[in-house]
Amino acid sequence: MSRLEHAIQAGRLVLTAELPSVDGGGLEAVRRHLVRFADWVDAANVTDNPAAVAHASSIAVAIALAQLGMEPVMQLVSRDRNRLALEAEIVGAALHGIENISSLSGADVSAGAEPDARRVFDLDSTQLLVTARAISQGCYLSGRRIEPPPHLFLGAVENPGAPPYDYRVDRALKKARAGAQFLQLQITFDHGRLRAFMAEAVAKGLDKQVAIMPSICLLRSARALRFMDENVPGISVPQELVQRCERAPSPDEECFEIACEQAEKALGLPGVRGLHLISFRRDDAIGRLCERLGIPKRVEREAGEYRRDIAV
């Protein structure tokens, strides 16, 4: 059982962080990113060609993380590979002891660095979950056996901040039926959208089926906020947040303050089991944010010295 799964089953508050993508520089490049938050999180997400830009593969970086002592959540997008390649990736990851696999469809190639590439989408993210679950039960889609079946802990993503808003919880419920056990939400700068999603999720029992973790984004300038608003598909940033950051004497600190406020508010919502932290800063902001929220380091959480009342 993975550390993340264990923490969730034990009812502890869980934290994950996104490892910035890696290109050159070997294991040392991975380690440099990792040290900024290694003590705080239960696991680190390894992205799979995020925003349709090629980087070191998620399986390679996930193995690197494991070697460095951090538990990976291996993201897998269905944009770049057909079902054979996706199955091979999951089974290959399991061979290295990687259990946390998060299934995504992925931003379209047209949004990325190589818009002339072929998009695959042989499976969608829900079908990929069904496939991963079959593997964890000891079978490829073809029915061929895998002995012994690898233990997997399956994740999915949902975006409370994109239309059709009143269908997002239903789609997440579908992913839960397809095999998802944890759900990392897309960055939602508009807290109202997140609150509405969580209220519906609790009303429909989604929070009992999957561990829901909203994402908190740490940036350092109004320009970065505006860039996300304009260029990242599915993410919109309320104008008042951009203006607040622009007017502040230190936009850097203001961005940090905004993240702290959003994290605090997110953790206060019924049904929320933890946070997924995405920092685009090259500093120790994740640790500072945890300290501000009164969340101790992972080892202390594991020792049971910390109990945060999960809102109900």
Place this chain on the structure above:
Amino acid sequence: MSVLPELARGRSGRTPVPSVETLAIRTSGDGTTRGVVAAVEAALKKPVFGCHMCGQCVLHSTGLTCPMNCPKTLRNGPCGGVRPNGHCEVKPEMRCVWVKAVSRSRKLPWAHEIHDIRRPVDNRLFGSSSWVNLLTKRDHSAPKRWDVPT
């Protein structure tokens, strides 16, 4: 029969588009009846639903909106990239196929079917008639290990 390739051309570039030759072989080789039915199906469904002749129609459960018109050909719901105005991440001028599918499905007596987990496309069926495949149960060809709760 020469009209068939024209009708089938609307599908997205990424799918294995059968050439005129393979389409001709498929229709004639499988018998004239299948060819005629496929031609009629394409002639009816292409103008109305923008049908891509995937050969395994799910219109019934997707609010009579063809998910193959989604640039990502997602069959189980919208991606996370839908724009605030409800338009497509890839084609900003187009309303998201799934925004339409969800709202239309709610007006149908079988509204709950939108929640079904739809299996992956059988890529061998592209270009064939989903009506024929329905009658012959060829469109039931899920992967051998396709296990979803109903």
